[in-house]
Amino acid sequence: MERISLQDPVFATYAVAATVMILKAVAMSWLTVVRMMGAKGGFRSPEDIRKTPLNPDPNPAQLAPNDRVERIRRIQMNDLENLPFFLVAGFLFVLTQPSLLVAQWLFYGYVATRLAHFAAYLTAQTHDLRAALWTPGSVILIYMAARTLIVALGF
Amino acid sequence: MERISLQDPVFATYAVAATVMILKAVAMSWLTVVRMMGAKGGFRSPEDIRKTPLNPDPNPAQLAPNDRVERIRRIQMNDLENLPFFLVAGFLFVLTQPSLLVAQWLFYGYVATRLAHFAAYLTAQTHDLRAALWTPGSVILIYMAARTLIVALGF
Amino acid sequence: MERISLQDPVFATYAVAATVMILKAVAMSWLTVVRMMGAKGGFRSPEDIRKTPLNPDPNPAQLAPNDRVERIRRIQMNDLENLPFFLVAGFLFVLTQPSLLVAQWLFYGYVATRLAHFAAYLTAQTHDLRAALWTPGSVILIYMAARTLIVALGF
Numbered sequence: 001m002e003r004i005s006l007q008d009p010v011f012a013t014y015a016v017a018a019t020v021m022i023l024k025a026v027a028m029s030w031l032t033v034v035r036m037m038g039a040k041g042g043f044r045s046p047e048d049i050r051k052t053p054l055n056p057d058p059n060p061a062q063l064a065p066n067d068r069v070e071r072i073r074r075i076q077m078n079d080l081e082n083l084p085f086f087l088v089a090g091f092l093f094v095l096t097q098p099s100l101l102v103a104q105w106l107f108y109g110y111v112a113t114r115l116a117h118f119a120a121y122l123t124a125q126t127h128d129l130r131a132a133l134w135t136p137g138s139v140i141l142i143y144m145a146a147r148t149l150i151v152a153l154g155f
Numbered sequence: 156m157e158r159i160s161l162q163d164p165v166f167a168t169y170a171v172a173a174t175v176m177i178l179k180a181v182a183m184s185w186l187t188v189v190r191m192m193g194a195k196g197g198f199r200s201p202e203d204i205r206k207t208p209l210n211p212d213p214n215p216a217q218l219a220p221n222d223r224v225e226r227i228r229r230i231q232m233n234d235l236e237n238l239p240f241f242l243v244a245g246f247l248f249v250l251t252q253p254s255l256l257v258a259q260w261l262f263y264g265y266v267a268t269r270l271a272h273f274a275a276y277l278t279a280q281t282h283d284l285r286a287a288l289w290t291p292g293s294v295i296l297i298y299m300a301a302r303t304l305i306v307a308l309g310f
Numbered sequence: 311m312e313r314i315s316l317q318d319p320v321f322a323t324y325a326v327a328a329t330v331m332i333l334k335a336v337a338m339s340w341l342t343v344v345r346m347m348g349a350k351g352g353f354r355s356p357e358d359i360r361k362t363p364l365n366p367d368p369n370p371a372q373l374a375p376n377d378r379v380e381r382i383r384r385i386q387m388n389d390l391e392n393l394p395f396f397l398v399a400g401f402l403f404v405l406t407q408p409s410l411l412v413a414q415w416l417f418y419g420y421v422a423t424r425l426a427h428f429a430a431y432l433t434a435q436t437h438d439l440r441a442a443l444w445t446p447g448s449v450i451l452i453y454m455a456a457r458t459l460i461v462a463l464g465f
Contacts, residue, residue: 054282127360
């Protein structure tokens with residue numbers, strides 16, 4: 001049976017989860033841009049306070065950290081610490097031939113809790129809630145990697 | 156037809172783009188090292204100002220941020236925010252069976268604009284130019300992920 | 311011959327190395343949490359000093375950088391600069407059909423030196439030793455990417 005195909009139900013489940021997470025990650029870059037434009041600040045490179053069509057009235061305060069921009073940067077950093085590993089672990093996990101139901105729970109559960117984590121971080125909920133929403137995704141990731149490792153080792 | 160093979164023209168196009176981008180990303184680590192050695196500074200860990208054969212004359216100022224080193228670190232951070240997602244989205248996009256011409260435009264267009272973005276960032280061009288060179292790559296990435304998502308959902 | 315299968319010895323070697331590295335990367339997130347809990351500090355978001363069940367006695371100093379937490383964050387950053395590229399380059403390298411022996415040396419060599427690098431960074435060994443342990447992994451990564459590029463280009 002062909003596993004690595006968008007026609008395979010388990011692989012398609014992975015591909016849906018993976019592309020939603022990729023689009024979410026890319027959206028953070030755009031959200032950073034939107035917030036930098038809104039604040040006319042939160043820039044990071046010395047050349048960003050040169051006078052240009054997009055920045056007609058520059059001043060050095062534009063290089064100071066901006067709270068609304070830094071929040072998105074922290075969220076993006078959290079994505080970078082998690083998503084690339086999910087993307088690869090999820091792909092390899094498909095090769096262990098999980099049932100469709102297990103794949104759906106794990107992949108869509110990951111996506112759902114990551115999106116909830118994003119909503120909680122964006123709206124500055126408590127550290128406790130953020131931690132509670134981050135943990136299931138991390139556990140799913142550990143499970144998928146550990147399961148793949150066991151199968152790859154031939155156990 | 157075998158898709159995931161370096162003999163398949165579309166997959167080979169992806170593999171060329173992916174490996175060029177990986178080599179570019181790895182080069183940032185080496186460029187950071189080169190600039191730290193040149194500046195004898197820009198270090199980040201307290202233990203980096205211990206006297207060693209590579210650092211025979213240490214002093215605490217070596218831990219202060221160095222402009223030339225920080226520039227490469229910002230460029231590398233931009234890579235981390237973009238390339239891992241391109242690498243996975245590009246792989247999945249191959250499975251949607253694009254034509255070779257479309258694949259070449261998207262993959263090589265991504266590589267070309269990322270290398271131009273790097274050149275602009277390295278030489279401290281304006282934020283406007285950097286943004287103009289970052290945008291096509293991000294749009295290509297969004298297109299590939301969205302297209303894969305649609306196919307994986309069965310539309 | 312089926313290459314992308316956990317039953318294929320070369321691919322299984324890749325999968326073992328990849329999942330061990332993924333588990334290592336995820337462990338950094340958990341180690342950050344452990345050290346933040348131990349120090350009751352090293353937090354980064356303003357909302358993290360709100361009174362909650364997990365932080366019953368908040369104070370603003372909890373947002374100051376904590377040395378033990380920052381060390382893990384630097385180690386994790388080093389992972390992010392290296393591992394995602396290894397994960398993809400390693401996968402593509404399998405498609406060049408290396409011998410099992412070559413694959414084992416490269417993949418397990420990468421894992422061994424990365425784990426040694428982690429041990430050296432965690433225990434604050436000299437910059438020289440850290441560099442010596444980082445370099446082989448980076449060279450292996452460059453070799454795998456360059457070899458794949460050559461094969462993909464049809465040389």
